[in-house]
Each structure stands twice: as structure tokens, then as C-alpha cells.
Amino acid sequence: xxxxxxxxxxxxxxxxxxxxxxxxxxxxxxxxxxxxxxxxxxxxxxxxxxxxxxxxxxxxxxxxxxxxxxxxxxxxxxxxxxxxxxxxxxxxxxxxxxxxxxxxxxxxxxxxxxxxxxxxxxxxxxxxxxxxxxxxxxxxxxxxxxxxxxxxxxxxxxxxxxxxxxxxxxxxxxxxxxxxxxxxxxxxxxxxxxxxxxxxxxxxxxxxxxxxxxxxxxxxxxxxxxxxxxxxxxxxxxxxxxxxxxxxxxxxxxxxxxxxxxxxxxxx
Numbered sequence: 001x002x003x004x005x006x007x008x009x010x011x012x013x014x015x016x017x018x019x020x021x022x023x024x025x026x027x028x029x030x031x032x033x034x035x036x037x038x039x040x041x042x043x044x045x046x047x048x049x050x051x052x053x054x055x056x057x058x059x060x061x062x063x064x065x066x067x068x069x070x071x072x073x074x075x076x077x078x079x080x081x082x083x084x085x086x087x088x089x090x091x092x093x094x095x096x097x098x099x100x101x102x103x104x105x106x107x108x109x110x111x112x113x114x115x116x117x118x119x120x121x122x123x124x125x126x127x128x129x130x131x132x133x134x135x136x137x138x139x140x141x142x143x144x145x146x147x148x149x150x151x152x153x154x155x156x157x158x159x160x161x162x163x164x165x166x167x168x169x170x171x172x173x174x175x176x177x178x179x180x181x182x183x184x185x186x187x188x189x190x191x192x193x194x195x196x197x198x199x200x201x202x203x204x205x206x207x208x209x210x211x212x213x214x215x216x217x218x219x220x221x222x223x224x225x226x227x228x229x230x231x232x233x234x235x236x237x238x239x240x241x242x243x244x245x246x247x248x249x250x251x252x253x254x255x256x257x258x259x260x261x262x263x264x265x266x267x268x
Contacts, residue, residue, distance in 0.1 A: 002042040004232040009071035010047060016061030020071065021049040070233035081239055082162065088227045088235035090120065092242070093142035096225075099246050100253070109257035117207055124174070127207030131214035137261050138181065138219050140249065141208040144237070145169065145199045145224030158199075160226035162238040165195035166245040169222035172201040174209025178219035180264045185221065188251050194244045199224065219264040223249065 005023050012019040024047075025040045047068070051057045072086030085091070097114040104112065113134045117126030131139070145167035148158025160167045168185055169177065189196045212220035225245050228236040 002045075003039050005042060005045060006040055008233045010068050011071050012047065012049070012062055013067040013069065014061035014063065015066075019049055019060050019062060021047040024048045072234045076239075077236065082236055083239055083242070084234060084236050086234055088237055089144045089230040090142070092144050092225045092227065092237060095242070096142045096246055096249065100249055103246075104250055104253060108254045110253060112253065120207055124205065124207055124210040127210035128214075130207075131211045131218065135215065136211065136218050138256060138264065139208060139211040139221075140252075141206050141211065141220065141222045142249075143169075143206045143222055143224045144227040144230055144235075145197070146201065146204075146230060147226040147228040147237075149226075150228055160197050160199050160224070162226050162228065162236070163240060164197045164226060165189075165241060166248050167197045167199050167224040167226055169199045169201060169206070169224060172205050172209070172222070173203070174205035175212055175220060175222065177208075177221040178212075178264055181219050181221045184255065184260070185223065185248065185252055188255065189248055192247065192251050194248050196248070197226065219261075 006025060008023050010021055010023060012021060023045050025045050028036055049057065049060060049062070051060065070086045072084075074083065074085040076082070077084050094116050097116065101112075101114055113136065115126075115130040115134065117130050119125040120127065127141075145160040146158045147160050147162055148155050149161035166185075166189070168182060169175075170182070186196065206222050208220040208222050212218050223245065225237055225241050
């Protein structure tokens, strides 16, 4: 997906603060006819920060190895019906955690742990260490779901769409969810009048892939919000989907008493 990088504004996170730049490459005017037909590879791109020489670059505090992130301010679209911004995968999950902690109150039977993990995209590493710390009885992993309601995508390859409600993942390359926990989500959605979607993702994984393997095993499930253009600088999601996903999670959490949690595991 190198082509999504070209021409994007980025922030270089230096020890002196953020430095704005743009990803560029050799102008097409200087390219041969053959080169113009090819996609520009990442190794041929560079970040232009407006400096004239190496000394000016160093004076900005830029060092080899500094993190670089897309510059994509959060915006509302369609009169507030949709959200646009960078890193929806997985800022959406973090935002859901914050909302749940704000709204769940004391009327629930759980000890609730909210974990915002690191390095999911490079090996589910934070998931493994967080499970070791928390030792969970149940894990509900919050993520995006790949929205397939865009041109060029076969609906069978990406089943979720914006406005269709929370997405229950039925399969990915690292997890088959606990079926009893899956049924609780589906039944609860029906009880409270929230439409839901299902997803099969054969080309990706989530933190649940590590968490469900912790110790003797943890009943786990992945709940997502349909999001367009993930793994690109800017993504789009539905405001209504976010709200309905939060409400479904709150309703399920209030059901998870000790008896219900015990029922998720097979009888000895």
C-alpha cells in the first residue's frame, strides 16, 4: 500500500517537538515514460521538511529513528453523521474504552479493566503483556472492522458497512470467538433493539489472538466498528455505529456476573 503515502503531510516526532513535512518523490516531468506507468515504491520516497541542507534538518531536532505519523486532523462529515481522522485503527477502540468507563457507573457486577495496548500491528505484543498483568476471566477486544461499502471491494470479502451497527467478528486468522460469549452479544443486541453485523476476516488478527491463549485460556471475542480506508492516512466511520457499539458493550458488561462468566467455559 505504498501508494497511499505519496503526497501525504506527516509529523516527525522529534525531541524538540513536531516537525511538519510532506512525502515526495521525483517529479513526473523528470520520469521516463516507463517510470510514469509504475507505482512509486516507498524506498523511492522522501520527506521534505523545507530544509535546504543537512545542517538545517539537524537544527530542527530530527534524528534517524524518530517516529513519523500522518497529519490528519479529526473532522466531522455529512453533518456530523460520520467521523474522519487518522489512526481510527485503533483509536476507535480507545475511544470506546473511555466512553464505557465514563458511563458504566457502579451498577454492574464486574471488576473492569480497560487496556490500551501497544504494537498490535507488529505481533500483538502489548496484548500478551496486558493479559499477564490482568489475568482476565473474559476478554472483549475492541477494534475496527473493514468496511466493504466502497467501489472495487467485493461485499463477500468485507461484509461490514457504515451504518449497519456493531460488528461481531466470527473468525480471523488468530481467533474463533467463544461461542457462548458471541451468543450473549447477539441476544443482547436483539433485546435492546440494536442491529449488528458479522465479519469474517481471513487476512488479519487482533489482540484477542494473544489474550485468549493466556494461562488456561480466556473466553474472548472481538467487537468492531465498521471503518473505511483502514491502514491508510485517513479513515472514515459512522457516528451512529460508534454510539450503538458503545451501548451494546454497556448492556453486555452489566450482564457478566460470576454465574454468566462461569457458563462461558465447558463444564468439567
